[in-house]
Amino acid sequence: MASSKLEEHYRRYIGYLNERKTHDLSDFVHDELTYNDKPMSRADYQKYIGDDIARIPDLYFDIHHLLVSGDYVSSRIRFKCTPVKEFRGHSPNGQTISFVEHVFYRFEDGKIRQVWSLLDDQAIATQLGKPGL
Amino acid sequence: MASSKLEEHYRRYIGYLNERKTHDLSDFVHDELTYNDKPMSRADYQKYIGDDIARIPDLYFDIHHLLVSGDYVSSRIRFKCTPVKEFRGHSPNGQTISFVEHVFYRFEDGKIRQVWSLLDDQAIATQLGKPGL
Numbered sequence: 001m002a003s004s005k006l007e008e009h010y011r012r013y014i015g016y017l018n019e020r021k022t023h024d025l026s027d028f029v030h031d032e033l034t035y036n037d038k039p040m041s042r043a044d045y046q047k048y049i050g051d052d053i054a055r056i057p058d059l060y061f062d063i064h065h066l067l068v069s070g071d072y073v074s075s076r077i078r079f080k081c082t083p084v085k086e087f088r089g090h091s092p093n094g095q096t097i098s099f100v101e102h103v104f105y106r107f108e109d110g111k112i113r114q115v116w117s118l119l120d121d122q123a124i125a126t127q128l129g130k131p132g133l
Numbered sequence: 134m135a136s137s138k139l140e141e142h143y144r145r146y147i148g149y150l151n152e153r154k155t156h157d158l159s160d161f162v163h164d165e166l167t168y169n170d171k172p173m174s175r176a177d178y179q180k181y182i183g184d185d186i187a188r189i190p191d192l193y194f195d196i197h198h199l200l201v202s203g204d205y206v207s208s209r210i211r212f213k214c215t216p217v218k219e220f221r222g223h224s225p226n227g228q229t230i231s232f233v234e235h236v237f238y239r240f241e242d243g244k245i246r247q248v249w250s251l252l253d254d255q256a257i258a259t260q261l262g263k264p265g266l
Contacts, residue, residue, distance in 0.1 A: 003202075065237050065249070067202040069136075074200045074207035076237050076249055102235035102251045104198050104209050116198070116209055118235045118251045 001110050003068040009110060010073050014061045022050045030111045037116075055085040064100070073105045083128065088121060090128035097127040134243050136201040142243060143206050147194045155183045162245045169249055188218040197233070204241065210234045216261065221254060223261035230260040 001009065013028040029042045040048075053059050058081050065076040078100050083092040099120045106114040134142065146161040162175045173181075186192050191214050198209040211233050216225040232253045239247040 065205060065207070067200040067205055067207045067237075069200040069202065072198060072200055074198070074209075074235075074237070076207075100249070100251070102207075102237065102249070104200075104207070104235065116233070116235070118233065118253055120251055122254055 001071075001107070006071075006073065006107060006110075007066060007068045010066065010068070010075070010105075011063070013112075014063060014075075014077075017049060017061050020053065022046050022053065028111055030108065030113050033113055033115065035115045035117070052087075055087045056081045056083045058082055071107045073107065075101075075103050075105075077101045077103065087128065088119070088124055090125060093128055095127060097124065099123040099127075134204075134240070139204075139206065139240060139243075140199060140201045143199065143201070143208070143238075144196070146245075147196060147208075147210075150182060150194050153186065155179050155186065160244075163241065166245055167247050185220075188220045189214045189216045191215055204239055206238045206240065208234075208236050208238075210236065220261070221252070221257055223258060226261055228260060230257065232256040232260075 009028070013025070016022070016025060016028065023046055025042060025046055029045055031042050033040055033042065033045060035045065035048070059079065060081065062078040062080070063075055064078050067074045078098070080096060080098045082094070082096045083090075085092060100123070101117060101119050103115065103117040105112050142161070146158070149155070149158060149161065156179055158175060158179055162178055164175050166173055166175065166178060168178065168181070192212065193214065195211040195213070196208055197211050200207045211231070213229060213231045215227070215229045216223075218225060233256075234250060234252050236248065236250040238245050
């Protein structure tokens with residue numbers, strides 16, 4: 001897939017997450033993939049993202065930087081959202097928090113086969129570690 | 134700068150870090166830059182990396198994935214190293230630890246103008262949080 005086409009495809013994938021079509025990612029994700037080197041089925045992956053949305057109903061994936069090279073995509077994604085359930089070990093405190101994800105993907109035949117993701121856990125801990133004002 | 138040339142230039146920059154030429158990054162880094170949106174001089178930046186090397190004498194930047202697009206570079210860098218001084222809030226425990234960095238750069242006229250970096254602090258905390266066996 002050409003770079004411009006893969007970029008468009010990836011943006012469509014992120015659109016699916018933002019439109020809450022997380023139950024139907026078969027156009028974008030292989031049946032089997034790895035996430036941070038751990039094997040996962042697409043069903044697991046969809047549940048993983050769906051669970052985050054249940055914790056954070058206003059979760060919106062805002063692409064800040066997007067690079068495409070060959071079958072690889074990297075993305076810096078910004079979030080500004082309000083957790084309503086426990087998120088990454090922290091209870092919600094009613095506050096809207098901001099953090100980023102830096103994520104690399106390897107696509108194979110136009111579908112995600114490998115994901116390597118880092119979230120800014122320090123920012124999340126700092127913002128959720130304190131009770132709301 | 135063409136993508137292949139910027140990739141080569143970036144690999145040379147990482148080579149400088151691994152060869153401990155951190156006092157002399159003027160070929161790669163502007164006099165003024167931002168690091169995670171905070172303004173920094175090149176001297177500050179060189180000191181920041183030099184300080185990490187002082188904490189971790191065997192620090193080696195091992196590029197796992199590297200993407201280049203226009204003036205942007207993204208890199209997933211693996212580290213396997215042994216801190217000898219406090220590192221990111223954790224005392225050394227004699228163990229060799231593994232973690233990754235996911236970092237995005239914006240180059241301007243061939244030199245780094247902006248850096249957005251995330252380290253896997255959870256992995257660091259897990260490995261340095263426990264005393265050595």
